[in-house]
Amino acid sequence: MGESKKTGDKLGFWSIVFLAINSIIGSGIFLTPGSVVSQAGSKAILVYFIAALIAAVFAVSFAAAAKYVTKSGASYAYSKAAFGDNVGFYMGVLRYFSASVAWGVMAVGVIKSTISIFGGDPNNIVSVTVGFIVLMLLITIINLFGQKVVKYVMNLATIGKLAALILIIVAGVVLLITTGASHNLNAVDQMTQNGQKIVPTLTTTGFVMAIVSAFYAFTGFESVASGSGDMDRPEKNLPKAIPLAILIIAAIYMGVIAVAMMLDPRALMTTKQVVAIAAIFKNEILRDVILVGALISMLGINIASSFNAPRILEAMAKENQMSKALTKRTKNNFPIRTFFISVGLAILIPMAFQYDMTNLITLSAMVRFLGFIVVPLAVIKFYRGTNREKVLSAPKNVWTDVVMPILSIILVIFLLIEYNWKVQFGVVVNGQVVGINWYAIMIMIFGFIVLPLLMFWLSRAERKNGK
Numbered sequence: 001m002g003e004s005k006k007t008g009d010k011l012g013f014w015s016i017v018f019l020a021i022n023s024i025i026g027s028g029i030f031l032t033p034g035s036v037v038s039q040a041g042s043k044a045i046l047v048y049f050i051a052a053l054i055a056a057v058f059a060v061s062f063a064a065a066a067k068y069v070t071k072s073g074a075s076y077a078y079s080k081a082a083f084g085d086n087v088g089f090y091m092g093v094l095r096y097f098s099a100s101v102a103w104g105v106m107a108v109g110v111i112k113s114t115i116s117i118f119g120g121d122p123n124n125i126v127s128v129t130v131g132f133i134v135l136m137l138l139i140t141i142i143n144l145f146g147q148k149v150v151k152y153v154m155n156l157a158t159i160g161k162l163a164a165l166i167l168i169i170v171a172g173v174v175l176l177i178t179t180g181a182s183h184n185l186n187a188v189d190q191m192t193q194n195g196q197k198i199v200p201t202l203t204t205t206g207f208v209m210a211i212v213s214a215f216y217a218f219t220g221f222e223s224v225a226s227g228s229g230d231m232d233r234p235e236k237n238l239p240k241a242i243p244l245a246i247l248i249i250a251a252i253y254m255g256v257i258a259v260a261m262m263l264d265p266r267a268l269m270t271t272k273q274v275v276a277i278a279a280i281f282k283n284e285i286l287r288d289v290i291l292v293g294a295l296i297s298m299l300g301i302n303i304a305s306s307f308n309a310p311r312i313l314e315a316m317a318k319e320n321q322m323s324k325a326l327t328k329r330t331k332n333n334f335p336i337r338t339f340f341i342s343v344g345l346a347i348l349i350p351m352a353f354q355y356d357m358t359n360l361i362t363l364s365a366m367v368r369f370l371g372f373i374v375v376p377l378a379v380i381k382f383y384r385g386t387n388r389e390k391v392l393s394a395p396k397n398v399w400t401d402v403v404m405p406i407l408s409i410i411l412v413i414f415l416l417i418e419y420n421w422k423v424q425f426g427v428v429v430n431g432q433v434v435g436i437n438w439y440a441i442m443i444m445i446f447g448f449i450v451l452p453l454l455m456f457w458l459s460r461a462e463r464k465n466g467k
Contacts, residue, residue, distance in 0.1 A: 010232040013241055020224045020245035025161055028217025029253055030109070030294040033260060034276030038269040040210035041189040041199035044261065045254050047210045052250030054211070054411055055218035056243035060404040061376040062222050063238035067394040068382040070234075073315040074223055075371040080319070082378030084388040085463065089321050091374055093455050096312040097447040098368050100345035102219070103305035107135055108350045109275075110298045116273050117291050123272070128355050136343055139306045143334055150303055157300015164293025165252055168277060171286055172259030188265045198269050208418040217253060218246060219368060222375075223308065239400045309346070310338035322459045352443040372412050376405030 011019065037044040062074070071077040075095050080088025111131035112122035120127055142149055191198050200206060221242055231237060256277065260268050264280040271279035278290040314335050317326040326338050381387045382394075383401035425440045426433035 012232050013237045016224070016231055016234075016237055016241035017245045017248070020221060020242050021249060022158055023224050024218055024220040024245065024249055025165070025252075025297075028219070029165065029256060030113075030275045030277060030297065032213050032217050033257055034268050034271060034279075036210050036214045037188070037257070037261060037265060038198055039200075039206055039213065040202065042186050042261075043202065043207070044188075044210070044214075045257050047207070048214045048217070048253050048257055049250060051211050051214035051218055052246050052253070054215060054415075055221060056246045057404060057411060058372050058376075058408050059221040059224075059242040059246060060239050060400055061372075061379050061408050062224075063234075063242050064379045064397075064400045064405070065375055065382065066234055066238055068379075068387075068391040070392065071315075073312065073319075075375050076312065076315065078378045079374050081389040081391050082381040082387045083374075085321065087374070089316070089456065089459075089463070090452050091371065092312065092316045092321065093452040094370060094448070096309065096316075096342075097345065097451055098371070099305065099309035099312055100342055101349050101447070103302065103309055103342070103346040104348075104350040106298050106302050106305060107132060107346060108355050110295060110302060111135055112355070113273075113275050113291060113295045113298065116275070117288065117295065123355075125355065129351070132347065132350070135302070136347060139302060140339070140343065142303060143306055143339060144330070144332065150307055153300055153303045157297050157303070160293045160296030160300065164290050164297065165256060167286075167293065168290060169252075169255045169259055171281065172256075172263055175281075176259070176262060188261060188269075191266055191269070193266075193270055198266075205418050205420045208415055209420050209423070212415065212419065218249065221246060222368065222371065236395075239397075305346075306339070306342070309342040310335045313338040313341065317462075320462050320465065322455065323462055349443055352439045354439065369412050369416065373409055376408040379405045 033044075036047055040047045062078075065078040069077050069081045071081075073080075073092065073095075076088060076092035079091040108128065111128050115122045115124075115127055115131060122128070142153060189197075189199050224238075224242055260277055260280045267279040268276055273279050273291075275291055275294045278287045278294070281287045281290070313322060314327055316322040317324055317338075326335075328335070328337050330336050378387075379401050382391055383396050383398075422433050425437050425444075427435035427437050
């Protein structure tokens with residue numbers, strides 16, 4: 001009877017689905033539509049659908065890994081168990097860097113949205129920098145108060161983001177019915193501004209860039225499996241629940257995009273507002289309500305990022321791969337040292353990209369791609385029993401443990417080959433690359449090479465003693 005109660009306390013299938021939905025829906029759908037539509041035009045809805053399918057394929061590999069390894073750390077724990085300490089260490093540092101990038105992206109989104117709501121210029125570097133610092137101070141204070149306050153803000157964010165998305169779809173449909181205003185989706189490709197077409201001729205590379213931008217709106221699934229130890233039959237439920245959650249989210253996203261493109265695609269593509277989706281509505285009250293909803297959502301995701309990122313570094317310290325000093329916590333159970341290191345990175349990265357949201361969003365998605373190669377490889381090793389560390393004895397499935405991981409790797413390689421690296425690391429003026437973006441190059445070198453080497457050197461004593 002005691003065992004039955006214990007099982008009943010765990011998250012069931014639908015609870016896992018709702019957890020995944022809450023983890024994924026964040027700032028992406030509010031920040032990416034304008035960029036995606038201006039890149040893909042009438043194919044934007046298809047782009048979001050493909051991005052959802054890719055995310056679902058990747059998610060299956062993470063879910064499969066979770067049935068073998070239930071330690072905290074997700075991709076760090078999986079890669080360490082499959083390939084040993086060194087690969088695990090590198091993936092841990094990279095995942096930490098990725099989390100810091102994501103935090104920085106969402107922090108910039110909050111600041112620029114706030115400035116827009118109050119009628120300021122969201123592209124003013126001084127205003128954004130001041131707001132950025134104020135936001136980080138606010139997040140620090142919230143964390144210092146402990147997890148109760150963090151949970152309260154997170155619950156408020158969930159209500160805000162769902163209300164804003166539902167409002168966009170409902171208000172959009174009502175306007176389409178009552179006004180009869182509807183644009184032919186194919187006409188989006190022919191729209192011009194200052195005598196030039198807004199949407200460029202679509203190439204394979206351009207299509208891939210649009211998919212990567214849209215893919216950002218689906219990230220977050222990779223962290224859902226971290227709590228698999230508190231789930232009922234994760235080996236069966238996770239591989240089904242996470243892809244289902246992604247497809248539900250895809251339906252919501254495509255509904256939002258469809259409404260936006262039919263109401264006012266020009267405003268969506270040309271607006272200077274950070275929350276581009278709000279620009280499709282002429283009613284100022286309605287627009288401000290959506291902006292506030294998006295702002296609450298992004299603030300909540302910022303709090304979540306400030307909670308998760310420091311704990312990745314802390315998890316490495318607990319595994320004797322970083323200094324034990326990083327496990328120090330305050331009386332309120334706050335990992336103060338790893339938090340302030342994370343704040344530093346979250347501030348540095350957006351500054352390096354001069355707060356350019358398109359580049360930051362793309363970078364945030366791209367940094368994750370290495371994990372989308374390593375984790376599928378780890379799952380294959382678990383299936384074959386060639387892992388370096390002992391893992392749980394879990395039911396093996398050739399479909400989720402071999403076929404889907406191989407498909408994940410093929411998809412990542414294709415996206416990386418077709419990716420427009422010149423735009424990512426170039427200075428773009430009027431759609432043309434006119435120079436080299438040394439800020440972007442340096443931050444990538446820092447994240448992929450310098451930071452791992454620095455942490456590897458600083459933690460040499462701990463890793464030696466931990467063996």
